[in-house]
Amino acid sequence: MNGILPVAAHVALLVLLPPLLPGVIGKTKALVAGRRGPPLLQTYRDIGKLLRKGAVYGRPTTWVFRAGPLVALAATFVAGLIVPLAAGSGPLDFAGDVVAFAALLGLGRFFTMAAALDTASSFEGMGASREAAFGAFVEPGLFLALTIVCIPAGSATFARAWAALPWTVWSPTWPVVLIAAVVLGVVLLAENSRIPVDDPATHLELTMIHEVMVLDHSGPDLAFITYGAALKLLVVAALLVHLVVPVPAEGGWAGVLWFLAGTAAVAVVIGVVESTNARLRLQRVPGFLIGAAALAAVGVAVLVAQGQP
């Protein structure tokens, strides 16, 4: 990515767009359920309100608790600088950036869990343990799906992988790309604690995963967490958007429009999935995630057997 304008557009999208996604999802769910639902811009208001408040820190907490939301947000933001949004590449573009992207998501997850454990609350420890367990099942799926995406290019770099992806639906690799899209969809749901893996709207501590880890955070910290969650949604959704929508590599207005349309479509699909599915029982979540990973493994095996370079 060269020039100041595409970089500015990328950063602007990355900073301004995320809180809109939960709004679109919420609106979709409300429409399906026949309610009016919260306004589209509700998350922006929530974040603004939380930022004006003061934070309360429990006595047993240390710097880890305060660092958690900051590091998670920063890691997700840098991951967002790597992943291509409205063009064929992001501002941070180097060999092997696909691996760095996954590692940054993992770093954010680790600090969220560390902050939850730091409160010494048994509920939050439970949430952290679940997050760690499910994270171990999500990451193989993420890596295998990214492998499918990277094999046609023969390079673990987003810019080259997206450039080499075949958009003609009838090319020999298309069903495998479809598998990658399905698996990334599952990863998107799991990474962002959506139904069927976790319910973002639940208020019962025994069944929560992400929400229970952030129970003790307040004020600006909670604002960072809310914003970080929306940002993560956008960043992982961007992968999916580039798989199913032909975002032009050179970007420009067409790229921005394609990207916005694709992201909105992903948010609507998430809303529909959340409206039509129930949360899985906790014991059944690993099966769901293992199934996705196995599917991706089959996709990788087929691509390798078809003799892609």
Place this chain on the structure above:
Amino acid sequence: MTAFADGLLLLVLVTDLYILASSRLAACVRATAVQGVLLAALPLVLWGPGGGVPLVHLLLMSAGALAVKAGVIPALLLRAAREANARREVEPYVSLHLSVLLGAALVGLSLWLARVLVPPGDVAATLLVPAAFATALLGFLMLVARKYAVTQVVGYLMLDNGVFIFGQSLAGSLPVMVELGILLDLLVAVFVMGIAIHHISREFDHIDTRALASLRD
């Protein structure tokens, strides 16, 4: 045509994995029906107009597969499961998670096998032989890993589906009567198994085949 057939075969693999992963008997049987529809479309896609095989032959084969694999057999099995009052497979010999992982490994194995072995005839789709091996192997896995008679019959069906896929590479060199005869054989076999399931469930109040392994007066 090859890409389209490969897509179809990939979907067959996906249904294979889905059958392995689902614990509900009805979901298993419905997935088998979906697989039957995919298999019925396979000869048409693979050898479609101008493929060197008479169209009547293709249509007969496709219609036969559709009627037997996607219609009669799933209906029979659903009925058997309903009458035996069995809804989900509890505690299979190999856990569902492990069998999905094993399934993925077996798909990899069959992709490797298909590269090592020289396939007969001129195989149009690159995935035809691996998908045949994989479906048959996963059918075997279902047969040995599950306790319920209905899921074992589903495994037997998958085994036969694998044979059917493999037979597609020889389409045209096999008389149509032979192929229809195979389909009919399958139907009779499943019919007999349906009766067996009925008797097992009447005798033992469930269709857990472990009960058949113990002797008593």
